[in-house]
Amino acid sequence: MKNFALIGAAGYIAPRHMKAIKETGNNLVCALDPYDGIGIMDSYFPHADFFTESERFDRHLDKLRRQGDRKIDYVSICSPNYLHDAHIRMALRNHSHAICEKPLVLNPWNLEALQEIEQETGKKIYTILQLRLHPAILQLKQQIEEGPDDKIYDVDLSYITSRGPWYYRSWKGNIEKSGGVATNIGVHFFDMLTWIFGESREVEVFQSEPDHAAGIIRLEKACVRWFLSINREHLPVSAQAAGLTTFRSISVEGTEIEFSSGFTDLHTMSYRNILDGKGYGLKDAIQSIRIVQKIRNEKPTGKVDDFVSRFER
Numbered sequence: 001m002k003n004f005a006l007i008g009a010a011g012y013i014a015p016r017h018m019k020a021i022k023e024t025g026n027n028l029v030c031a032l033d034p035y036d037g038i039g040i041m042d043s044y045f046p047h048a049d050f051f052t053e054s055e056r057f058d059r060h061l062d063k064l065r066r067q068g069d070r071k072i073d074y075v076s077i078c079s080p081n082y083l084h085d086a087h088i089r090m091a092l093r094n095h096s097h098a099i100c101e102k103p104l105v106l107n108p109w110n111l112e113a114l115q116e117i118e119q120e121t122g123k124k125i126y127t128i129l130q131l132r133l134h135p136a137i138l139q140l141k142q143q144i145e146e147g148p149d150d151k152i153y154d155v156d157l158s159y160i161t162s163r164g165p166w167y168y169r170s171w172k173g174n175i176e177k178s179g180g181v182a183t184n185i186g187v188h189f190f191d192m193l194t195w196i197f198g199e200s201r202e203v204e205v206f207q208s209e210p211d212h213a214a215g216i217i218r219l220e221k222a223c224v225r226w227f228l229s230i231n232r233e234h235l236p237v238s239a240q241a242a243g244l245t246t247f248r249s250i251s252v253e254g255t256e257i258e259f260s261s262g263f264t265d266l267h268t269m270s271y272r273n274i275l276d277g278k279g280y281g282l283k284d285a286i287q288s289i290r291i292v293q294k295i296r297n298e299k300p301t302g303k304v305d306d307f308v309s310r311f312e313r
Contacts, residue, residue, distance in 0.1 A: 002275070003026070004021050004072065004074050004075070005029060005061060006048075007033075007075060007077045010035040010038050011079070017076045017078060018045065019044065020270070020271040021044070023268045024271045028048045029072060030051065034053075035052075061075075062094060074096055075090070075099070076099045077099065080178070081178050081179055081183065081184070084103070085104075097126065097274075099271070100126070106289075108289050111285065111286055124279075125281060125282055127280050127284065129192075131189070131266075136259040137192055153197065154223055155225070156225050156249070156250070156307060157224055158226070158227045159228050159247070160228075160248075161229075161230060161245070161246045162231070179292055179293075182213045182228055182292050186295075187288050187291075187292050189226075190288040191287065193219065198220025199220055200290060202218040203215065203218075203298060204216045204298070204301065205295055205301065207308070213295060214226060214228070215295065227311055234312070236311070
């Protein structure tokens with residue numbers, strides 16, 4: 001049984017990490033979040049210590065480290081994007097491995113500094129790239145690997161997930177803290193696509209607004225048209241008529257890839273891989289972080305092609 005700590009325990013994704021820790025037979029010793037409405041912990045680890053101040057939490061990790069047998073083996077990080085770098089450093093400074101939600105960092109050059117800390121401490125930094133474990137995505141990857149080496153595939157990616165006014169008042173609505181909408185809701189898709197179709201060659205941004213972004217990414221083996229939005233007005237008419245608040249679609253050469261289900265246990269699978277020494281690390285994260293950083297900084301062309309126009313009304 002390994003000892004875990006959790007940063008960002010009140011966040012949306014944190015319960016999946018609690019579930020993964022429990023289902024892999026390990027123990028959550030302590031958790032941190034500035035928000036103290038954290039009753040969900042009682043469903044998983046009712047005896048875990050809880051802190052609302054990072055200074056006291058850091059001190060607690062240090063005390064546990066010095067006690068030897070109670071030392072924290074892994075720190076799971078579900079905090080806001082802009083704090084990931086600092087919280088990863090806190091974990092390694094306390095002689096623990098880090099398991100961090102994506103994006104690991106907001107800028108690719110931050111990964112170089114973290115690599116140095118890995119080497120200094122001998123501890124590993126892992127990230128959760130759960131789409132790589134999805135059965136439909138694994139099948140697609142195998143299909144592309146068995147296909148022609150010189151083929152450039154046409155790929156369409158669209159993801160609309162409705163968010164209310166709270167979004168803009170939270171850290172997610174602050175591009176300096178979240179990286180913007182393409183980072184917040186798109187980074188895991190960009191990771192999955194580069195994993196299947198190869199490295200990014202060119203990033204062209206058509207639109208970049210607080211509520212949506214669109215453009216084209218040219219990969220080694222694919223040309224990807226993409227549209228990402230948190231605006232419910234961008235939902236297709238069929239989705240709105242059905243009362244849906246989320247729409248996701250990936251098509252390759254006009255064929256839809258069905259992956260709307262099968263997400264339930266992907267975090268637990270990710271944890272099992274990490275505990276077996278097979279988790280995804282810094283090198284695996286670099287491609288998607290480069291892409292979202294370019295999207296954030298490229299000047300939009302304002303182009304509206306037939307793909308983008310499907311979502312605009």
